[in-house]
Amino acid sequence: MSTTTSQAGIRSIRGYISWYWFPTIGSIVWIATLLGLLITWISDGSPYYDSMDPSGQTIAYISDIGADYLKPLFITGSSITSVCFVLSLLGARWLRHRGRILPNTSMAQRVLSIISIVGAAIGGVGLILLAVFDTRRYVTLHRVFLAVFCGGVLISALGTVLEYWRLERNHRTSRVLTISMWTKLAFFVVELGLAVTFGILMRNRKHNAGAIVEWVLGILFTGYLLSFNLDLLPAAKSYTGQFKDVELTPPPTSYA
Template sequence: MFHVPERYYHWSYVWIPIITGFVWYGTLWAMLITWLAQGRPRYVSQDGRIAYISDRYLRHSGRLLPHMRRREKVFSTLAVLGAFMGGCGLILLSIFDTKRYTSAHRAFLLVFMIGVALSAIFTIIEYHWIKKDFTFARELRIAYWAKGIIAGTLIILSIAFAVTLYEATDAGAVLEWLIAMLFTSYIWTYFYDLHQSKGVRKGELSEYKMRQPNIA
Protein backbone atom coordinates (compact mmCIF):
# COMPACT_ATOMS: atom_id res chain seq x y z
CA MET A 1 0.00 0.00 0.00
CA PHE A 2 1.32 3.43 -0.95
CA HIS A 3 2.56 5.33 2.09
CA VAL A 4 3.00 9.12 2.17
CA PRO A 5 5.77 10.26 4.54
CA GLU A 6 4.37 12.28 7.41
CA ARG A 7 6.43 15.34 6.54
CA TYR A 8 4.45 15.58 3.28
CA TYR A 9 0.96 15.25 4.78
CA HIS A 10 0.41 19.00 4.87
CA TRP A 11 1.09 19.41 1.14
CA SER A 12 -2.39 18.24 0.14
CA TYR A 13 -4.02 21.36 1.58
CA VAL A 14 -1.30 23.90 2.29
CA TRP A 15 -1.12 24.91 -1.39
CA ILE A 16 -4.86 25.60 -1.70
CA PRO A 17 -4.53 29.31 -0.73
CA ILE A 18 -1.61 29.75 -3.16
CA ILE A 19 -3.50 28.17 -6.07
CA THR A 20 -6.67 30.10 -5.18
CA GLY A 21 -4.73 33.36 -5.02
CA PHE A 22 -3.04 32.78 -8.38
CA VAL A 23 -6.35 31.86 -10.04
CA TRP A 24 -8.01 34.99 -8.62
CA TYR A 25 -5.00 37.18 -9.51
CA GLY A 26 -4.71 35.67 -12.99
CA THR A 27 -8.41 36.21 -13.67
CA LEU A 28 -8.15 39.87 -12.71
CA TRP A 29 -5.10 40.44 -14.92
CA ALA A 30 -6.74 38.61 -17.83
CA MET A 31 -9.79 40.87 -17.55
CA LEU A 32 -7.67 44.01 -17.27
CA ILE A 33 -5.26 43.11 -20.09
CA THR A 34 -8.14 42.15 -22.40
CA TRP A 35 -9.80 45.51 -21.77
CA LEU A 36 -6.53 47.37 -22.47
CA ALA A 37 -5.74 45.27 -25.57
CA GLN A 38 -9.16 46.07 -27.02
CA GLY A 39 -8.33 49.76 -26.82
CA ARG A 40 -10.13 50.49 -23.54
CA PRO A 41 -13.65 50.13 -24.97
CA ARG A 42 -16.47 51.94 -23.22
CA TYR A 43 -19.06 49.39 -22.10
CA VAL A 44 -22.78 50.14 -22.13
CA SER A 45 -22.88 49.93 -18.33
CA GLN A 46 -19.81 52.13 -17.88
CA ASP A 47 -20.10 55.69 -16.55
CA GLY A 48 -16.44 56.74 -16.29
CA ARG A 49 -13.38 56.20 -18.47
CA ILE A 50 -12.13 53.20 -16.47
CA ALA A 51 -14.15 49.97 -16.51
CA TYR A 52 -15.18 48.32 -13.25
CA ILE A 53 -14.43 44.67 -12.64
CA SER A 54 -18.10 43.86 -12.73
CA ASP A 55 -18.71 45.25 -16.69
CA ARG A 56 -11.38 24.61 9.15
CA TYR A 57 -10.16 21.34 9.99
CA LEU A 58 -6.43 21.40 11.04
CA ARG A 59 -6.87 23.30 14.29
CA HIS A 60 -9.46 20.82 15.52
CA SER A 61 -7.34 17.79 14.56
CA GLY A 62 -4.47 18.98 16.74
CA ARG A 63 -2.04 20.01 14.00
CA LEU A 64 -2.29 23.75 14.64
CA LEU A 65 -2.34 25.57 17.96
CA PRO A 66 -5.80 24.85 19.41
CA HIS A 67 -8.66 26.97 20.69
CA MET A 68 -8.32 27.04 24.47
CA ARG A 69 -11.61 28.80 25.18
CA ARG A 70 -15.12 28.84 23.78
CA ARG A 71 -14.77 32.42 22.52
CA GLU A 72 -12.14 31.41 19.93
CA LYS A 73 -14.47 28.70 18.65
CA VAL A 74 -17.31 31.23 18.43
CA PHE A 75 -15.21 33.69 16.42
CA SER A 76 -13.98 30.85 14.21
CA THR A 77 -17.58 29.88 13.44
CA LEU A 78 -18.53 33.50 12.77
CA ALA A 79 -15.55 33.84 10.41
CA VAL A 80 -16.74 30.80 8.44
CA LEU A 81 -20.28 32.21 8.25
CA GLY A 82 -18.90 35.55 7.05
CA ALA A 83 -16.88 33.78 4.35
CA PHE A 84 -19.99 31.82 3.29
CA MET A 85 -21.95 35.07 3.09
CA GLY A 86 -19.19 36.65 0.98
CA GLY A 87 -19.06 33.61 -1.30
CA CYS A 88 -22.81 33.74 -1.90
CA GLY A 89 -22.57 37.45 -2.66
CA LEU A 90 -19.74 36.86 -5.15
CA ILE A 91 -21.68 34.13 -6.98
CA LEU A 92 -24.86 36.21 -7.16
CA LEU A 93 -23.15 39.43 -8.30
CA SER A 94 -21.57 37.46 -11.15
CA ILE A 95 -25.04 36.24 -12.17
CA PHE A 96 -26.77 39.63 -12.07
CA ASP A 97 -24.80 41.85 -14.47
CA THR A 98 -24.37 45.53 -13.78
CA LYS A 99 -26.21 46.66 -16.95
CA ARG A 100 -29.56 44.87 -16.61
CA TYR A 101 -29.61 44.45 -12.83
CA THR A 102 -27.68 47.45 -11.55
CA SER A 103 -29.32 47.58 -8.11
CA ALA A 104 -29.11 43.82 -7.54
CA HIS A 105 -25.49 43.71 -8.72
CA ARG A 106 -24.44 46.48 -6.35
CA ALA A 107 -26.43 44.94 -3.50
CA PHE A 108 -24.67 41.58 -3.93
CA LEU A 109 -21.33 43.37 -4.27
CA LEU A 110 -22.06 44.93 -0.89
CA VAL A 111 -22.98 41.50 0.52
CA PHE A 112 -19.69 40.09 -0.79
CA MET A 113 -17.59 42.91 0.66
CA ILE A 114 -19.35 42.88 4.03
CA GLY A 115 -19.12 39.08 4.24
CA VAL A 116 -15.39 39.07 3.50
CA ALA A 117 -14.80 41.98 5.89
CA LEU A 118 -16.68 40.24 8.71
CA SER A 119 -14.82 36.99 8.06
CA ALA A 120 -11.50 38.83 8.22
CA ILE A 121 -12.44 40.72 11.38
CA PHE A 122 -13.62 37.59 13.19
CA THR A 123 -10.52 35.68 12.07
CA ILE A 124 -8.25 38.43 13.39
CA ILE A 125 -10.10 38.46 16.72
CA GLU A 126 -9.78 34.67 16.89
CA TYR A 127 -6.03 34.91 16.24
CA HIS A 128 -5.74 37.66 18.83
CA TRP A 129 -7.08 35.42 21.58
CA ILE A 130 -5.08 32.38 20.45
CA LYS A 131 -1.96 34.55 20.39
CA LYS A 132 -2.55 35.53 24.01
CA ASP A 133 -2.62 31.87 25.06
CA PHE A 134 0.55 31.03 23.14
CA THR A 135 2.83 34.03 23.55
CA PHE A 136 5.84 31.93 22.48
CA ALA A 137 4.39 31.27 19.01
CA ARG A 138 6.17 33.79 16.78
CA GLU A 139 4.50 32.44 13.63
CA LEU A 140 1.08 33.11 15.11
CA ARG A 141 1.98 36.74 15.84
CA ILE A 142 3.21 37.20 12.28
CA ALA A 143 -0.01 35.72 10.88
CA TYR A 144 -2.08 37.93 13.19
CA TRP A 145 -0.34 41.16 12.21
CA ALA A 146 -0.23 40.32 8.50
CA LYS A 147 -3.96 39.64 8.41
CA GLY A 148 -4.70 42.71 10.53
CA ILE A 149 -2.72 45.10 8.33
CA ILE A 150 -4.06 43.73 5.04
CA ALA A 151 -7.66 43.49 6.26
CA GLY A 152 -7.52 46.98 7.79
CA THR A 153 -6.22 48.42 4.52
CA LEU A 154 -8.92 46.60 2.54
CA ILE A 155 -11.69 47.88 4.82
CA ILE A 156 -10.45 51.49 4.50
CA LEU A 157 -10.23 51.14 0.71
CA SER A 158 -13.71 49.58 0.62
CA ILE A 159 -15.18 52.56 2.46
CA ALA A 160 -13.46 54.90 0.01
CA PHE A 161 -14.77 52.78 -2.87
CA ALA A 162 -18.35 53.02 -1.58
CA VAL A 163 -18.06 56.82 -1.50
CA THR A 164 -16.44 57.20 -4.94
CA LEU A 165 -18.84 54.73 -6.57
CA TYR A 166 -21.38 57.54 -6.93
CA GLU A 167 -19.19 60.64 -6.62
CA ALA A 168 -16.10 59.85 -8.75
CA THR A 169 -16.57 56.84 -11.01
CA ASP A 170 -13.00 56.66 -12.35
CA ALA A 171 -11.52 56.79 -8.87
CA GLY A 172 -14.03 54.15 -7.80
CA ALA A 173 -12.94 51.86 -10.63
CA VAL A 174 -9.27 52.23 -9.66
CA LEU A 175 -10.11 51.45 -6.04
CA GLU A 176 -12.14 48.39 -7.03
CA TRP A 177 -9.21 46.96 -8.99
CA LEU A 178 -6.81 47.81 -6.16
CA ILE A 179 -9.05 46.11 -3.58
CA ALA A 180 -9.36 42.99 -5.74
CA MET A 181 -5.58 42.78 -6.26
CA LEU A 182 -4.81 43.33 -2.58
CA PHE A 183 -7.38 40.70 -1.61
CA THR A 184 -5.04 38.17 -3.24
CA SER A 185 -2.47 38.94 -0.54
CA TYR A 186 -5.03 38.21 2.16
CA ILE A 187 -5.78 34.82 0.59
CA TRP A 188 -2.06 34.02 0.50
CA THR A 189 -1.69 34.61 4.25
CA TYR A 190 -3.54 31.33 4.76
CA PHE A 191 -0.66 29.49 3.08
CA TYR A 192 1.52 30.68 5.97
CA ASP A 193 -1.12 29.51 8.46
CA LEU A 194 -1.47 26.03 6.97
CA HIS A 195 2.27 25.63 6.53
CA GLN A 196 2.66 25.73 10.32
CA SER A 197 1.22 22.21 10.47
CA LYS A 198 4.27 20.84 8.63
CA GLY A 199 5.77 17.90 10.50
CA VAL A 200 3.10 18.02 13.23
CA ARG A 201 1.35 14.74 13.97
CA LYS A 202 -2.41 14.56 14.30
CA GLY A 203 -3.36 15.32 17.90
CA GLU A 204 0.10 16.63 18.81
CA LEU A 205 -1.26 20.12 19.48
CA SER A 206 -4.64 19.10 20.86
CA GLU A 207 -6.26 21.23 23.55
CA TYR A 208 -5.87 18.37 26.05
CA LYS A 209 -2.12 18.07 25.50
CA MET A 210 -1.56 21.83 25.49
CA ARG A 211 -3.31 22.10 28.86
CA GLN A 212 -1.08 19.32 30.23
CA PRO A 213 2.34 19.98 28.65
CA ASN A 214 4.04 17.16 30.57
CA ILE A 215 2.12 14.52 28.65
CA ALA A 216 4.42 12.81 26.16
Protein backbone atom coordinates in the same frame (compact mmCIF):
# COMPACT_ATOMS: atom_id res chain seq x y z
CA MET B 1 1.76 -3.39 5.79
CA SER B 2 2.79 -2.22 9.26
CA THR B 3 1.13 0.67 11.08
CA THR B 4 4.40 2.63 11.03
CA THR B 5 4.75 2.17 7.28
CA SER B 6 1.14 3.17 6.75
CA GLN B 7 1.53 6.35 8.80
CA ALA B 8 4.71 7.20 6.93
CA GLY B 9 2.86 6.78 3.66
CA ILE B 10 0.05 9.06 4.83
CA ARG B 11 2.54 11.73 5.90
CA SER B 12 4.25 11.43 2.53
CA ILE B 13 0.95 11.92 0.67
CA ARG B 14 0.08 14.81 2.98
CA GLY B 15 3.21 16.61 1.84
CA TYR B 16 1.69 16.84 -1.64
CA ILE B 17 -2.02 17.09 -0.80
CA SER B 18 -2.76 19.45 2.04
CA TRP B 19 -5.12 22.19 3.16
CA TYR B 20 -2.65 24.87 2.13
CA TRP B 21 -3.51 24.05 -1.47
CA PHE B 22 -6.80 25.93 -1.12
CA PRO B 23 -5.46 29.43 -0.36
CA THR B 24 -2.70 28.85 -2.91
CA ILE B 25 -5.07 27.80 -5.69
CA GLY B 26 -7.63 30.43 -4.75
CA SER B 27 -5.12 33.29 -4.81
CA ILE B 28 -3.60 32.15 -8.11
CA VAL B 29 -7.01 31.80 -9.75
CA TRP B 30 -8.20 35.17 -8.45
CA ILE B 31 -5.14 37.18 -9.53
CA ALA B 32 -5.17 35.36 -12.89
CA THR B 33 -8.83 36.31 -13.32
CA LEU B 34 -8.14 39.96 -12.51
CA LEU B 35 -5.12 40.08 -14.80
CA GLY B 36 -7.07 38.36 -17.57
CA LEU B 37 -9.81 40.96 -17.35
CA LEU B 38 -7.44 43.93 -17.09
CA ILE B 39 -5.03 42.83 -19.83
CA THR B 40 -7.91 42.06 -22.18
CA TRP B 41 -9.45 45.49 -21.59
CA ILE B 42 -6.12 47.24 -22.21
CA SER B 43 -5.26 45.13 -25.28
CA ASP B 44 -8.72 45.86 -26.75
CA GLY B 45 -7.87 49.56 -26.59
CA SER B 46 -9.57 50.36 -23.27
CA PRO B 47 -13.07 50.29 -24.80
CA TYR B 48 -16.19 51.92 -23.34
CA TYR B 49 -18.72 49.32 -22.14
CA ASP B 50 -22.49 49.77 -22.01
CA SER B 51 -22.43 49.45 -18.22
CA MET B 52 -20.01 52.38 -17.83
CA ASP B 53 -21.19 55.87 -16.89
CA PRO B 54 -21.45 57.96 -20.10
CA SER B 55 -20.65 61.19 -18.25
CA GLY B 56 -16.89 60.86 -18.23
CA GLN B 57 -15.98 57.35 -16.98
CA THR B 58 -12.91 56.10 -18.86
CA ILE B 59 -11.57 53.45 -16.46
CA ALA B 60 -13.60 50.24 -16.34
CA TYR B 61 -14.64 48.60 -13.12
CA ILE B 62 -13.80 44.91 -12.75
CA SER B 63 -17.50 44.21 -13.15
CA ASP B 64 -17.75 46.28 -16.35
CA ILE B 65 -15.24 44.01 -18.07
CA GLY B 66 -16.73 40.92 -16.42
CA ALA B 67 -20.18 41.77 -17.80
CA ASP B 68 -19.00 41.58 -21.41
CA TYR B 69 -17.73 38.57 -23.37
CA LEU B 70 -15.36 37.62 -20.54
CA LYS B 71 -18.29 36.92 -18.21
CA PRO B 72 -17.61 33.12 -18.22
CA LEU B 73 -14.05 33.82 -17.02
CA PHE B 74 -15.35 36.15 -14.30
CA ILE B 75 -17.91 33.61 -13.06
CA THR B 76 -15.45 30.72 -13.13
CA GLY B 77 -12.70 32.67 -11.35
CA SER B 78 -15.10 34.04 -8.74
CA SER B 79 -16.57 30.59 -8.05
CA ILE B 80 -13.22 28.83 -7.61
CA THR B 81 -11.89 31.67 -5.46
CA SER B 82 -14.99 31.65 -3.24
CA VAL B 83 -14.82 27.90 -2.65
CA CYS B 84 -11.10 28.04 -1.87
CA PHE B 85 -11.65 30.96 0.52
CA VAL B 86 -14.25 29.06 2.54
CA LEU B 87 -12.21 25.84 2.51
CA SER B 88 -9.13 27.70 3.76
CA LEU B 89 -11.04 28.80 6.87
CA LEU B 90 -12.67 25.40 7.31
CA GLY B 91 -9.23 23.84 7.04
CA ALA B 92 -7.84 26.06 9.77
CA ARG B 93 -10.79 25.23 12.05
CA TRP B 94 -10.43 21.49 11.43
CA LEU B 95 -6.66 21.44 11.85
CA ARG B 96 -6.86 23.36 15.14
CA HIS B 97 -9.50 20.93 16.36
CA ARG B 98 -7.25 17.99 15.42
CA GLY B 99 -4.19 19.53 17.05
CA ARG B 100 -2.23 19.63 13.81
CA ILE B 101 -1.71 23.38 14.20
CA LEU B 102 -1.90 25.45 17.38
CA PRO B 103 -5.34 24.66 18.85
CA ASN B 104 -7.96 27.07 20.14
CA THR B 105 -7.79 27.49 23.90
CA SER B 106 -11.27 28.84 24.67
CA MET B 107 -14.88 28.67 23.52
CA ALA B 108 -14.70 32.34 22.49
CA GLN B 109 -11.95 31.52 19.99
CA ARG B 110 -14.02 28.70 18.51
CA VAL B 111 -17.06 30.96 18.19
CA LEU B 112 -14.96 33.62 16.44
CA SER B 113 -13.62 30.94 14.11
CA ILE B 114 -17.16 29.90 13.20
CA ILE B 115 -18.14 33.54 12.64
CA SER B 116 -15.22 33.94 10.25
CA ILE B 117 -16.30 30.83 8.33
CA VAL B 118 -19.90 32.03 8.08
CA GLY B 119 -18.69 35.47 6.95
CA ALA B 120 -16.51 33.84 4.30
CA ALA B 121 -19.45 31.76 3.07
CA ILE B 122 -21.65 34.86 2.83
CA GLY B 123 -18.92 36.77 1.04
CA GLY B 124 -18.25 33.85 -1.29
CA VAL B 125 -21.90 33.55 -2.27
CA GLY B 126 -21.98 37.30 -2.83
CA LEU B 127 -18.93 37.13 -5.11
CA ILE B 128 -20.41 34.34 -7.23
CA LEU B 129 -23.79 36.05 -7.53
CA LEU B 130 -22.35 39.47 -8.41
CA ALA B 131 -20.51 37.76 -11.27
CA VAL B 132 -23.67 35.98 -12.43
CA PHE B 133 -25.92 39.03 -12.07
CA ASP B 134 -23.67 41.37 -14.00
CA THR B 135 -23.69 45.13 -13.77
CA ARG B 136 -24.96 45.61 -17.34
CA ARG B 137 -28.17 43.57 -17.11
CA TYR B 138 -28.93 43.50 -13.37
CA VAL B 139 -27.60 46.77 -11.95
CA THR B 140 -29.49 46.72 -8.63
CA LEU B 141 -28.90 43.03 -7.89
CA HIS B 142 -25.24 43.38 -8.81
CA ARG B 143 -24.75 46.20 -6.34
CA VAL B 144 -26.60 44.29 -3.61
CA PHE B 145 -24.37 41.25 -4.07
CA LEU B 146 -21.29 43.48 -4.21
CA ALA B 147 -22.27 44.82 -0.78
CA VAL B 148 -22.87 41.24 0.43
CA PHE B 149 -19.42 40.21 -0.78
CA CYS B 150 -17.65 43.15 0.88
CA GLY B 151 -19.63 42.77 4.10
CA GLY B 152 -19.06 39.03 4.30
CA VAL B 153 -15.31 39.32 3.74
CA LEU B 154 -14.98 42.08 6.33
CA ILE B 155 -16.98 40.10 8.91
CA SER B 156 -14.83 37.06 8.19
CA ALA B 157 -11.61 39.08 8.47
CA LEU B 158 -12.72 40.67 11.75
CA GLY B 159 -13.63 37.28 13.21
CA THR B 160 -10.29 35.84 12.14
CA VAL B 161 -8.31 38.78 13.54
CA LEU B 162 -10.08 38.58 16.92
CA GLU B 163 -9.64 34.80 17.06
CA TYR B 164 -5.93 35.07 16.28
CA TRP B 165 -5.49 37.93 18.75
CA ARG B 166 -6.92 35.85 21.57
CA LEU B 167 -5.03 32.76 20.40
CA GLU B 168 -1.75 34.69 20.15
CA ARG B 169 -2.09 35.74 23.78
CA ASN B 170 -1.75 32.06 24.72
CA HIS B 171 1.02 31.28 22.23
CA ARG B 172 3.32 34.29 22.36
CA THR B 173 6.30 32.14 21.39
CA SER B 174 4.74 31.40 17.98
CA ARG B 175 6.29 33.95 15.64
CA VAL B 176 4.30 32.62 12.67
CA LEU B 177 1.00 33.11 14.50
CA THR B 178 1.97 36.66 15.43
CA ILE B 179 2.95 37.51 11.84
CA SER B 180 -0.29 35.98 10.56
CA MET B 181 -2.38 37.96 13.03
CA TRP B 182 -0.78 41.31 12.17
CA THR B 183 -0.99 40.56 8.44
CA LYS B 184 -4.71 39.90 8.68
CA LEU B 185 -5.25 42.93 10.90
CA ALA B 186 -3.48 45.14 8.36
CA PHE B 187 -5.67 43.71 5.61
CA PHE B 188 -8.85 44.33 7.61
CA VAL B 189 -7.97 47.96 8.37
CA VAL B 190 -6.88 48.76 4.80
CA GLU B 191 -9.78 46.93 3.17
CA LEU B 192 -12.31 48.58 5.49
CA GLY B 193 -10.92 52.01 4.67
CA LEU B 194 -10.89 51.30 0.94
CA ALA B 195 -14.40 49.81 1.02
CA VAL B 196 -15.76 52.95 2.67
CA THR B 197 -13.86 55.10 0.18
CA PHE B 198 -15.21 53.01 -2.69
CA GLY B 199 -18.79 53.46 -1.48
CA ILE B 200 -18.37 57.23 -1.16
CA LEU B 201 -16.83 57.52 -4.63
CA MET B 202 -19.63 55.51 -6.21
CA ARG B 203 -22.28 57.59 -4.44
CA ASN B 204 -20.64 60.78 -5.69
CA ARG B 205 -20.28 59.31 -9.21
CA LYS B 206 -16.50 59.58 -9.12
CA HIS B 207 -16.27 56.47 -11.25
CA ASN B 208 -12.66 56.64 -12.44
CA ALA B 209 -11.35 56.97 -8.89
CA GLY B 210 -13.85 54.33 -7.75
CA ALA B 211 -12.65 51.92 -10.42
CA ILE B 212 -9.03 52.34 -9.32
CA VAL B 213 -10.00 51.67 -5.69
CA GLU B 214 -11.95 48.58 -6.75
CA TRP B 215 -8.94 47.15 -8.61
CA VAL B 216 -6.76 47.77 -5.56
CA LEU B 217 -9.34 46.04 -3.34
CA GLY B 218 -9.40 43.05 -5.67
CA ILE B 219 -5.63 42.71 -5.74
CA LEU B 220 -5.34 43.04 -1.96
CA PHE B 221 -7.85 40.23 -1.53
CA THR B 222 -5.32 37.98 -3.28
CA GLY B 223 -2.77 38.73 -0.56
CA TYR B 224 -5.29 38.14 2.21
CA LEU B 225 -6.24 34.73 0.85
CA LEU B 226 -2.59 33.82 0.40
CA SER B 227 -1.87 34.77 4.04
CA PHE B 228 -3.68 31.63 5.18
CA ASN B 229 -0.68 29.66 3.97
CA LEU B 230 1.07 30.91 7.12
CA ASP B 231 -1.50 29.04 9.18
CA LEU B 232 -1.99 25.91 7.07
CA LEU B 233 1.56 25.11 5.89
CA PRO B 234 2.69 23.62 9.26
CA ALA B 235 -0.03 20.96 8.93
CA ALA B 236 1.71 19.52 5.86
CA LYS B 237 4.25 17.84 8.16
CA SER B 238 2.38 17.60 11.45
CA TYR B 239 0.36 14.72 12.87
CA THR B 240 -2.90 14.60 14.79
CA GLY B 241 -2.52 15.89 18.33
CA GLN B 242 1.03 17.18 17.83
CA PHE B 243 0.18 20.66 19.14
CA LYS B 244 -2.34 19.62 21.79
CA ASP B 245 0.23 19.71 24.60
CA VAL B 246 2.05 22.88 23.57
CA GLU B 247 2.79 24.94 26.68
CA LEU B 248 0.55 27.97 26.94
CA THR B 249 1.64 31.49 27.84
CA PRO B 250 -0.38 32.68 30.84
CA PRO B 251 -2.74 35.42 29.64
CA PRO B 252 -2.55 38.85 31.27
CA THR B 253 -6.25 38.64 32.14
CA SER B 254 -8.52 35.77 32.98
CA TYR B 255 -10.86 36.01 29.97
CA ALA B 256 -8.39 35.13 27.16
